[in-house]
Every structure is written in C-alpha cells, then in structure tokens.
Amino acid sequence: MTTKPFNKEQTLTMAIEVVKKFGFISRSTVWNYLTPPGRASKFRYWSYLCESHELKFARSSRRLPNYLVLSRDYRKAFPDDCGVKNRSTMYFPHDELLMNFALEGVNSAFISEFWSEHEFKMDTALCSQILGSSNGEKLPDVVFDLKARDHVRVALEIERTRKSHSRYRRIRVSYAKLKNIHLVIFGVPDRRTESIIAETCESPNFSLGFFTLRDYESNGLKCEIRIRNKTFSMNEFFAKLCSTNKASLRQQGDKPEIGGSGLSQVPGGLK
Numbered sequence: 558m559t560t561k562p563f564n565k566e567q568t569l570t571m572a573i574e575v576v577k578k579f580g581f582i583s584r585s586t587v588w589n590y591l592t593p594p595g596r597a598s599k600f601r602y603w604s605y606l607c608e609s610h611e612l613k614f615a616r617s618s619r620r621l622p623n624y625l626v627l628s629r630d631y632r633k634a635f636p637d638d639c640g641v642k643n644r645s646t647m648y649f650p651h652d653e654l655l656m657n658f659a660l661e662g663v664n665s666a667f668i669s670e671f672w673s674e675h676e677f678k679m680d681t682a683l684c685s686q687i688l689g690s691s692n693g694e695k696l697p698d699v700v701f702d703l704k705a706r707d708h709v710r711v712a713l714e715i716e717r718t719r720k721s722h723s724r725y726r727r728i729r730v731s732y733a734k735l736k737n738i739h740l741v742i743f744g745v746p747d748r749r750t751e752s753i754i755a756e757t758c759e760s761p762n763f764s765l766g767f768f769t770l771r772d773y774e775s776n777g778l779k780c781e782i783r784i785r786n787k788t789f790s791m792n793e794f795f796a797k798l799c800s801t802n803k804a805s806l807r808q809q810g811d812k813p814e815i816g817g818s819g820l821s822q823v824p825g826g827l828k
Contacts, residue, residue: 565605568592572606575660576627577640578673579652581615584623586653590660617646624649641675654715654744654770655699661778662701667795671701689736695728700738704799712741712763717770719750725757733762742766742782744773751783
C-alpha cells in the first residue's frame with residue numbers, strides 16, 4: 558500500500574483497498590489518513606467517496622453516514638475482487654483501531670504491507686504464506702511487515718476487554734505455530750491485562766510488546782511501547798528497527814532480545 562494520497566482518485570483507490578481488507582472504512586479514518594490537510598479538503602474528499610459508484614453507506618438497522626462499504630455495483634462488476642464481506646457494525650470500533658494503526662504506520666514509512674485477520678480466514682494459502690501456518694485456533698488481528706533491512710513481521714492484537722487466562726493460553730499455543738511472526742504487540746486497556754498476557758503468553762518463539770489503548774488513542778504512534786521491561790516511543794522503536802540491521806547491532810554489542818526466525822535483535826539493548 559502506498560503512502561498518503563494527493564488527489565481524490567487516489568483516495569478512492571486506497572479507501573477501496575482498506576474496505577477489501579476490513580469490510581468497511583470510517584469517515585475519521587479517511588480524514589486522518591487518506592486526505593490532504595485542511596477541514597474543507599477533508600469534507601470534499603469524504604463527499605467524493607460517498608457519491609462514488611464503488612462505495613455506499615453501511616447499514617445496521619438504519620443508514621450509518623460515518624461508515625462506507627463496497628457498493629452492490631462494485632460487487633457485481635468485480636465479484637472475484639471484493640475482499641472481506643461486510644462486517645457486523647458491532648466490530649467497527651475494534652477494527653477501526655486496527656486499520657488506523659496500520660495506515661499511520663504506512664504514512665509514517667514504517668510499514669510496507671499489512672493484512673487483516675479476515676483476509677487470512679478467507680484465504681488459507683495466504684495464511685500459510687504470510688504466517689507460516691494455517692492451523693492456529695487464533696489468527697492475529699493484523700499482521701504487518703516493517704520496512705527493515707532484515708525481514709521483520711509483526712502481529713498486532715487489540716484487547717479492548719480482559720479475557721480469561723485460559724483464553725490467553727490458547728492464544729499462546731496458536732501463535733507458537735506461526736513460524737513467520739517475530740514480534741507480537743498487544744494493545745491493552747490497562748496494565749493489569751498486560752501483566753496477565755505477559756505471564757500466560759510468553760514463548761521462546763516470539764517476543765511480546767505492549768501499549769495501552771488510551772495512550773495510543775491520544776498520541777498515535779508516539780505512544781509508549783513496553784518490551785522486556787523496557788519502554789520506548791513506538792515510532793522511535795519502529796524507526797530503529799527499520800534503520801538498523803542485525804550486523805550493525807552485533808557490532809554495537811547489543812544482546813539478542815527477540816525470538817523468531819527472522820529477527821534476533823531489537824531495542825532491548827538499543828543505545
């Protein structure tokens with residue numbers, strides 16, 4: 558996916574891409590990540606999407622003017638290229654956080670590509686190719702590749718509410734089968750949930766990172782991420798991964814911090 562568009566046609570193309578990944582797109586997502594700055598431009602671009610033949614307003618019991626999905630005309634014209642089916646509106650707040658995180662990473666030049674859980678569920682071949690397995694009970698909410706010299710593939714999980722210990726143990730078992738995932742980042746509602754996940758999901762196959770949802774919603778990728786009891790700014794963490802390769806880290810004397818077949822060094826000992 559490309560970086561932030563500069564004309565309405567590009568915005569429409571990128572909006573369709575996002576809808577095919579998640580089943581919908583919101584007005585706030587379009588305004589924040591797919592339009593030029595300026596209130597007037599944001600309204601013009603959103604109106605352009607709303608009036609297009611490719612998109613239509615989402616519906617629950619009534620029309621939802623802040624959300625768009627693929628139109629019937631688009632689905633008829635491209636039946637084999639419609640991506641994810643329309644999602645229940647009850648999942649919109651959760652999935653909107655995921656798409657915002659991914660698009661902010663793309664616009665910040667940290668993320669080169671990303672895939673949603675729904676895409677993996679639709680395509681077992683894609684699941685095996687990207688994750689290294691298609692047998693897990695729990696698939697990641699989103700997976701993204703960082704623009705790193707050494708291949709770094711990250712799974713993102715958004716936990717808006719705390720789950721049971723047994724649920725997190727099942728997540729650990731499922732993630733242990735995903736051979737291509739090097740780092741798993743959890744967005745959590747509070748530090749207690751973070752502690753429970755850290756205790757139950759720790760694995761030699763991957764490392765865990767955490768950020769609080771309130772911090773991200775206020776600060777975006779400037780929020781704090783905690784890995785192995787060390788705290789970093791998320792954007793600085795990604796920037797370091799994208800600019801530093803394993804060889805240079807070894808020369809600096811940093812110790813291996815993150816497990817996984819493709820990533821052996823990460824800011825745990827970064828200077």
